[in-house]
Amino acid sequence: MAEIRPDEVTAILRKQLAGFDNEVDIYEVGTVLQVGDGIARVYGLSNVMASELVEFPNNVTGMVLNLEEDNVGCVLFGETSLIKEGDTVKRTKRVASFPVGDKLLGRVVNPLGEPLDGKGTIQFDKYMPIERKALGVIARQGVKEPLQTGITAIDAMIPIGRGQRELIIGDRQTGKTAIAIDTIINQKYTHTEEAKKYGIKPVYCVYVAIGQKNSTIAQVVAKLEEEGAMAYTTIVSAPASSPAPLQYIAPYSGATLGEHFRDSGRHSLVIYDDLSKQAAAYRELSLLLRRPPGREAYPGDVFYLHSRLLERASKLSEDLGGGSLTALPIIETQQGDVSAYIPTNVISITDGQIYLEPNLFNAGVRPAINVGISVSRVGGNAQIKGMKKVAGSLKIDLAQYRELEAFAKFGSDLDKATQKILAKGSRLVELLKQGQYIPIPVEKQVVSVFLGTNNFLDSIEVKNVKKFEKEFHEYAELKYPTIYENIRSTKELKDDTVQLLKKAAEEFLEKFNK
Amino acid sequence: MSVFRISYRYANSFFQLAEEKKLLDKFSDDVELVFNTLVHSKELRTVLRNPVIKQNEKKKLLFKIFGSKIQKATSEFLEFIIEKNREDILTEIMSEFLILKDQKEGIVRTKITSSIELTDSIKKEIVAKLENRINNRVKPEYSVDQNLIGGFIVKIQDTVLDASVKHQLDLLRKKFSEEISISNN
Numbered sequence: 050m051a052e053i054r055p056d057e058v059t060a061i062l063r064k065q066l067a068g069f070d071n072e073v074d075i076y077e078v079g080t081v082l083q084v085g086d087g088i089a090r091v092y093g094l095s096n097v098m099a100s101e102l103v104e105f106p107n108n109v110t111g112m113v114l115n116l117e118e119d120n121v122g123c124v125l126f127g128e129t130s131l132i133k134e135g136d137t138v139k140r141t142k143r144v145a146s147f148p149v150g151d152k153l154l155g156r157v158v159n160p161l162g163e164p165l166d167g168k169g170t171i172q173f174d175k176y177m178p179i180e181r182k183a184l185g186v187i188a189r190q191g192v193k194e195p196l197q198t199g200i201t202a203i204d205a206m207i208p209i210g211r212g213q214r215e216l217i218i219g220d221r222q223t224g225k226t227a228i229a230i231d232t233i234i235n236q237k238y239t240h241t242e243e244a245k246k247y248g249i250k251p252v253y254c255v256y257v258a259i260g261q262k263n264s265t266i267a268q269v270v271a272k273l274e275e276e277g278a279m280a281y282t283t284i285v286s287a288p289a290s291s292p293a294p295l296q297y298i299a300p301y302s303g304a305t306l307g308e309h310f311r312d313s314g315r316h317s318l319v320i321y322d323d324l325s326k327q328a329a330a331y332r333e334l335s336l337l338l339r340r341p342p343g344r345e346a347y348p349g350d351v352f353y354l355h356s357r358l359l360e361r362a363s364k365l366s367e368d369l370g371g372g373s374l375t376a377l378p379i380i381e382t383q384q385g386d387v388s389a390y391i392p393t394n395v396i397s398i399t400d401g402q403i404y405l406e407p408n409l410f411n412a413g414v415r416p417a418i419n420v421g422i423s424v425s426r427v428g429g430n431a432q433i434k435g436m437k438k439v440a441g442s443l444k445i446d447l448a449q450y451r452e453l454e455a456f457a458k459f460g461s462d463l464d465k466a467t468q469k470i471l472a473k474g475s476r477l478v479e480l481l482k483q484g485q486y487i488p489i490p491v492e493k494q495v496v497s498v499f500l501g502t503n504n505f506l507d508s509i510e511v512k513n514v515k516k517f518e519k520e521f522h523e524y525a526e527l528k529y530p531t532i533y534e535n536i537r538s539t540k541e542l543k544d545d546t547v548q549l550l551k552k553a554a555e556e557f558l559e560k561f562n563k
Numbered sequence: 564m565s566v567f568r569i570s571y572r573y574a575n576s577f578f579q580l581a582e583e584k585k586l587l588d589k590f591s592d593d594v595e596l597v598f599n600t601l602v603h604s605k606e607l608r609t610v611l612r613n614p615v616i617k618q619n620e621k622k623k624l625l626f627k628i629f630g631s632k633i634q635k636a637t638s639e640f641l642e643f644i645i646e647k648n649r650e651d652i653l654t655e656i657m658s659e660f661l662i663l664k665d666q667k668e669g670i671v672r673t674k675i676t677s678s679i680e681l682t683d684s685i686k687k688e689i690v691a692k693l694e695n696r697i698n699n700r701v702k703p704e705y706s707v708d709q710n711l712i713g714g715f716i717v718k719i720q721d722t723v724l725d726a727s728v729k730h731q732l733d734l735l736r737k738k739f740s741e742e743i744s745i746s747n748n
Contacts, residue, residue, distance in 0.1 A: 073726040074734065078718075093721045119567035 077140040081105075082120055084132050087292050088337045091121045091138050100180060102146075104139040107131040110161070111138070112145050112294060115338055122338050124294035126161065145180070147302040148173030149309035154253065157270060157284040160299040165286055166270075177309065179301040183360035190366045195431040196252065196318065196375050199235030199488020200228060200416055202481040205440040205498050206447075207403055207423045210431030211252070211316050212364025212373035216395055218380045218387065219405030223417050225379045227485050228403065229256070229320045230269060232377065234276045235488035236318065247537060252375075253310045254282040255319040257303035259296050260326030263288045276486065296330035304361045307374045311363065314370030319362075323379040324355060328391045345390045352394050359398050401425035415482060420444075421451055433491060435542035439498045443477065446502060450474020476506040479514040492536040493522055496550065499542070505554045508562060521557050529553045570652050574659035577640050578667075586634070591664045593633040597641070598657035600628065611650045621645050671699045676708050677715040678727070693717065 079093030089111060094103065103111045103123055109131055115122030125132065148162040150173040157166040160179075164171055192210030209215045217225045236252040238244055244251070256273075258266050266286050273279045283306055287299035300321045310317035321327070328351055335348035343349050355378075362376035378399065380392050385406070387396065396402055401424045410417035432440070449470050456463060457471050480501045483489065489497075497518055500506060509517050525532055532553065535546045581590040601608055610616060610624065625641050644650055665672060675681075675689060686705070693701045697719065713728035 073724050074730060076723050076725065077721045078723050079721060095721045118565055 079103075079121065079138045081132060081134055081136045081138060084125075084129060084134060084136075086337045087125050087129050087294065087334065089123045089125060089132060089138075091123055092119070094121050094138060094140060097121055097140055098144060100144050102141045102143055104141055105132050106136050110141075112298070114334075124292075124297075124334050124338075126292060126295055143176070144178050145298060146176040146178045147305045148175070149177050149306050150174035153283045153306060154281055155279045155283070157266070157286055159291070160285055160287050160295050160302040162302070174309075177305045179298055179305050180357075181305065181308065181361065183357065184363050184365070188366055188369055189363050190371075192364050192373075192427045192431050194250075194316075194373070195428075195433055195491075196232075196316075197235055197238075197488075197491050198228065198232040199490070200231055200483060201489055201494045201497060202416060202418050202420060202483070203228070203403060204432075204491060204494055205436060205481075206420050206444055207401065207418070207425040208428035208432040208436070209375065209377075209425060210364075210428045211375050212362060213401075213425070213427050213431075214359045214362045214376040214378065214399040215425060215428070216378050216380060216399040216402035217405070218382060218392060218396070218402050219417070220382055220385055220407050223405035223407050223410050224415060224485075225381070225405055226265075226269070226322055228405075228416055229322060229377055229379065230272065231486060231488050232318065233273060233282055233320070234278050234486060236281065237276065237278055238490065239316075240281055247540075250316050251281065252316045252318050253307075254278070255285060255303045255306050255317065256282060257285045257287075257300050257319065257321050259287050259299050259321065259323060260289045260330065261286075261322065263290065272486065293330040293333040296327055297334060300324065300327055300358050304358060304374070304376075307376075308361065311365060311372035311374040312370070314365075314372045316373045316375070318375045318377065321358075321376065321378045323381050324358075324395060325381045325391050328354065347390060351391070352398075355391075355395055356398050359395075400427045413482070414478060415485075420447055433495075433540040435495045435536050435540060436491065436498070438542050439495055439502055442502045443498055446470075446473055446477055450477070472507060473501075473504070475511050476509070476514050477501045479511050480506065480518060482515065492533045495536050495542060496522070496525070496532065499547075499550060500554060503551075503554075505558060508558065517561055520561065521554070524557050524560075525550075525553050566652055566655055569649065570655035570659045573644060573649065573656045574663055577656075578660055578663045580636070580640075584636070586636070587664065587667075589634055590637060591661065593629075593637040594657050594660045594664075596632060597629060597637075598654065598661060601654045601657065608654065611653055618645050618648075621650055665702070669699050670702045671697060671719055672702050672704065674704050674706065674718040675715060676706050676711065676718075676727075678707070678709055678711040678713050680707055681705065681715075689715070689717070693719070 077094065077096060079091040081089050082092045083090040089105070097103065097113050097116070099113060099116055101113045103113060105111055105125070105127075109125055109127035111123040111125045113121055113123050123138070147160070148171055152172040156164060156168065156171060158171065159165055162171060162173070192212045194211040196209045196211045196213070197204055198209060203209065207215075217228055219225050233254045233256065236254055239249050240251045256269065258269070266284065266288060270279070270284060273282055285299055285303045285306070287296040303319050303321065307317040307319040328347060331351065331354055332347050336342060336346065340348045359376055359378060362374045364373045365371055378395060380395050382392055383389065387393070404419045404423045405417045406419045407417070409419060429437070450473070453467055453470055454474070456467065463471070480497060500518065500521065506514055506517065529549055532546055532549055536542060577590070581587045611621060622642050622645050625645070626638060629641070630638060644653060644656065649656070673693060681689070686703070690701050690703055711727040711729045712732075714726045716727050717724040
């Protein structure tokens with residue numbers, strides 16, 4: 050540490066003392082009646098509001114959840130053991146809120162907006178309440194811009210639009226978080242000058258980590274920093290070691306920050322990783338507050354818990370600036386059971402789901418998306434025209450392939466038509482495989498899918514499909530850069546581009562097969 | 564039902580009786596006596612709460628303690644509470660009665676804590692200022708706490724007026740820690 054000269058200290062002290070007024074301080078208090086398990090019952094605080102923050106001794110804060118006749122039920126955001134019966138509780142006159150502002154980008158904070166990354170205090174514009182009513186019908190418009198995830202399988206068949214809510218669901222270890230992180234990394238393009246030229250607006254990301262290991266969060270932060278994605282990303286972290294109330298409010302804090310970008314006419318993407326842990330945290334504190342349990346011991350309002358959160362995702366009308374908040378909630382299932390309480394709830398709330406399967410994952414199909422049961426109910430309107438054109442036949446080809454997949458082991462005993470479908474299907478599946486942290490720009494995705502659906506891969510062995518795709522892109526980028534240029538600028542796949550593409554593919558196929 | 568609601572019902576019925584008989588002052592003196600005795604005697608509270616001791620014994624006990632000092636109606640009220648098996652919340656009922664009485668008379672109980680014993684003139688001044696501020700009569704209760712270092716704290720129901728040196732120092736400490744962490748950036 051640099052030396053501090055005595056006069057500097059005195060000067061600072063004098064300056065601060067000058068601004069210090071010593072008038073009578075007026076505040077409202079209550080007394081702790083009972084404390085335990087992260088819950089405190091408080092007597093007094095007669096004017097307190099629901100979900101107001103209150104101050105306990107030893108710098109512990111709490112939030113009022115239950116207002117009863119003769120006492121107030123508070124959840125504690127800190128160590129329970131620091132609070133004793135008879136302690137004084139102070140009102141803050143501020144409902145639970147989260148600091149918002151552009152300076153939060155690049156930071157890791159807890160759900161109360163306190164920094165966790167050791168980069169000093171956060172400079173914010175203002176506090177916004179974490180619980181806000183979702184917008185009504187008038188304030189909204191239909192989803193129309195695409196949110197590119199950079200994952201071909203998703204962008205082609207399960208497209209996500211800006212302002213949509215798309216659920217990512219699957220067992221543990223199926224790559225749910227990987228999809229979310231790839232999507233964040235892929236938004237880097239939207240912040241470039243080039244994207245601006247083509248009218249693509251930047252997307253700001255919020256990653257809400259609920260009940261995860263601190264080490265996992267550290268890895269995510271390191272990866273995002275490495276990819277240069279932290280510049281437009283905020284991480285709201287309520288790790289497994291934090292008290293249940295913090296895990297419960299974390300998604301709302303993230304949504305509040307997302308709304309800040311949305312309301313200023315920008316686009317935001319909020320990822321809730323994952324909501325099953327949040328529901329479990331809410332169940333814990335509901336039971337401690339003695340609210341009656343229902344199915345799977347979740348309280349009666351667990352549907353409202355998620356619906357009010359996900360309803361906040363929206364695409365604003367042009368009058369309100371046309372901003373958007375896209376939500377990607379993640380749900381972890383147990384042994385593929387999607388009919389459990391929380392998964393069915395969230396499936397019914399969202400505008401579609403991406404279903405990940407351990408079988409596919411273990412068979413090496415990564416991302417392990419089951420395209421048969423994954424859907425996107427609104428994203429189709431948002432897909433760029435070029436992609437829509439090529440993706441239609443992709444879906445049909447894959448559906449046919451899945452139908453006949455069971456017969457694949459009969460091999461050459463099958464008739465010609467079936468064999469052809471199987472051959473094409475297996476090549477398409479191979480084509481849609483993609484490495485982690487390698488998002489693909491949309492023009493390349495269009496070209497790849499075009500190659501697959503137009504039978505250019507038929508003469509190539511399945512194991513060489515990825516190699517062919519990679520080398521073709523290199524070849525075409527050198528010899529026919531206009532193909533990519535045209536798709537990027539017009540967002541369409543016009544006939545002249547198709548001709549050019551076919552020509553390039555035929556040329557390259559000859560060279561490749563030699 | 565919550566203790567709060569039950570005690571309110573008993574207290575309110577006795578309060579209405581007192582008003583009807585126009586004996587509120589006398590009754591409330593009795594209630595205050597019973598309340599203070601209960602607050603200061605842990606043994607008495609334990610006895611009343613003990614379910615093993617028979618109702619008759621409890622009645623006799625209360626009569627022995629208070630019988631000669633309180634109105635007949637008050638001692639009947641105590642018996643009535645015991646008969647209804649609510650003697651365990653007697654303290655709450657008594658305090659609820661006193662609250663009702665204060666409300667009726669527009670009295671606000673306040674706790675004034677100071678670092679040193681206050682002189683009568685200062686006490687008067689504080690009470691006068693407070694009465695002016697809240698437009699109600701103030702019934703003060705004084706105590707001394709040397710931890711305050713200087714100044715005083717007034718507690719009116721849930722609101723605290725804090726003019727103690729200790730609180731000022733706490734605020735100053737908070738302010739310093741905040742501003743120093745900002746200036747570090």
